[in-house]
Amino acid sequence: MTAPLIFIDLETTGTRATRDRITEIAALKVIDDQPVDGWSSLINPGIRVPANISQLTGINDDMLADAPYFEDIAESLREWLGDGHTLVAHNARFDYSFLRNAFKRTGNDYRAPIMCTLRLSRRLAPQEPQHNLKAILARHAIEQTRAHRAEDDVNALWALWKTWQARYSDEVWSYALAEELRHRTLPAHLDSRQLTDLPESPGVYFFYGHNRLPLYVGKSVNLRRRVLSHFQRDYQDNKAMRLAQQIHHIEWEETAGDLGAQLREAQLVKSLMPIMNRQLRKQRKLTTWYWPSQASQPALISGDVLTKPYDGALYGLFRSAKDAKDTLRTIAEENKLCPQVLGLTKGKGRCFASQLGKCLGACQGKETLPAHTQRAQEALAQLQIKAWPWPGRIIIQEGPSASGKRTWHVVDHWCYLGSADTLKKAQLLTQATLPAFDVDSYRILNRFLRTPEQHGLRVKAL
Ligand SMILES: [Zn+2]
Incomplete structure (x- = not known):
């Protein structure tokens, strides 16, 4: 007897495994190529089903009102699924991550090997452009009663499985299954052959989606390890899962080391604007405090100041004038500097801060301006921007x-x-x-x- 296979399909309220919820589960247990048991239930998600999802699945709030919650069926389902039995599903990572997260919320750590029929289809028929369930079923002339209802999808998957078994030789079929299990953590749309040449050297890597849309640019001192790590944590992490769902193509560039990888990453993120890179995306304009020599207060400047010669010192790199002012204000308060002399507040004579005892009195001659300037610059020293130490390039x-x-x-x-x-x-x-x-x-x-x-x-x- 071979180990049972569990054909499974879930309907959900959306695509994010940690936030959206399951609305229907259907599964079919197959042992030695014979279906032995079925499971099917609507699940009350505890949240409303978005209208567009209802339209797609035909499952609406009314139908779910009397359905059990996941926690009500968790124990019996967990028992039914068994231990270590392979889950077979179309785009299996999706169903698996929803199932894993649902069990996790009930305090269960459910894990199972997965077999993805979408990836299997790409492996068996790489020449075909489409591998969504509807397209595959149409190619094999398999009738499906209601698409996007879990039980019908599971029955269709089982029919497809039998069709494949009949159509391909034992050798081709078992090789495809073995290869698929070996690469089961890889994204559904990605051809795993693209990963075989990934070097263990420093560099930058690119994830592309459908139509070569740049999804993500990253860097690492070990390209191979870093890229593969993206696909090993997607069950808990919405962002990683969305990324894995969308990747169609991977490219990389080797660099001689970490510096090259970091510079190139920062440059590429700005030029390609990948949709999943948030941090480095903006070409950030520099705003800084410029304190000219001999002056008693700094001035806020922005733009390409660092590339021009200047007489004085620059303090801090800020995203906005507001950030710059807030920082200087905090430093002034911490050091009892005069906000008026620094130009943060307007006025003449004794400043408001000094009336509160928060200014040592540079505004009213109690502290000389050079002494105040020296204290202010010492307080700012940690923020000072290094002058370019070379004459040129x-x-x-x-x-x-x-x-x-x-x-x-x-x-x-x-x-x-x-x-x-x-x-x-x-x-x-x-x-x-x-x-x-x-x-x-x-x-x-x-x-x-x-x-x-x-x-x-x-x-x-x-
Ligand atoms: Zn003052």
């Missing part, structure tokens, strides 16, 4: 990496101009126009250039 050599890759990065005033795999090509980049100042590049470069040798970098000023 530099070339940073990175590598060789474990795989022998070397890269030359061209940088000027904390701006990244580009990289090349030979010094000669990099020298051509030194003629490029300076890009707009970018906060992310500044942060990356500042971190690496503090101790270049620790990162295996060699810096050459031009």
Whole structure:
């Protein structure tokens, strides 16, 4: 006797496994190619079913009002599913993650191997453009009574399974099953052959969706490990699951090391605007406090200040003028500096803060302006932006990496101009126009250039 297979289908209130809920479960237990037992139940989700979902499934709030809640059936379903029996479903990660999360909410840790018929179909018939259930059933002339009702979908899946078994030789069929189990954690639309060449070296990787839509750009010192890790945590994490559901294609670029990977990632996120990258997406305009030498207060400036020579000091990188002012205000309060002398409030003579004992009195001559300036600059010192320590452009050599890759990065005033795999090509980049100042590049470069040798970098000023 072979281990039972559980053909299963769920209907839900939406697509997010941690927020949406199951509305119907149907399953069919098959042992030695014989159906032995069925399970089918509507489930009261405890929340309203969105109208568009009702329209798709035909399941509405009225039908669910008297249905049991998941916790009511959890125990008997858990027993029925058994331990370690493979779940067979179309886009199995979807059903599996909903099931896992539903059990989790009732205090159960349910795990099972999964077999995805969508992936299996792509493996068996790679020439076919469509692998949604409706298209596959149509290709095999399998009749389906009501699409998107769990029991009908499960019966259709079982019919499809038998059709495949009859159609393909034992050898082809068992090879497809074995391969599918081996790659079962991979996204449904992704051809796993794309992953076989992924190197264990540093670099950036790209996830593309349908029609080459850029979904996500990431970086790592180990491309292979990082990319695969995306597909191993999607059962608990909505974002990872949405990503896994949408990936159709993966690409990558090797770099000589971590610096190249980080610079390239920041650059690509801004140029490709992948829909799942939030953090680095915006080309952030720099806002900073500029304190000119001899002045008694700083001025707020934004734009490409760091790429021009200046006389004085710059403090902080802020997203907005408001952030900059809030920060300076807090520092002033903590150090009993005068908000009026700093230009944060308007007025003449004794400031309001000093009446509250929160200003040492630079506004009324109790503290000299140079003394106040010195205290303020000391308080701000931790935020001071490093002046570019070289006369102009530099070339940073990175590598060789474990795989022998070397890269030359061209940088000027904390701006990244580009990289090349030979010094000669990099020298051509030194003629490029300076890009707009970018906060992310500044942060990356500042971190690496503090101790270049620790990162295996060699810096050459031009
Ligand atoms: Zn004051």
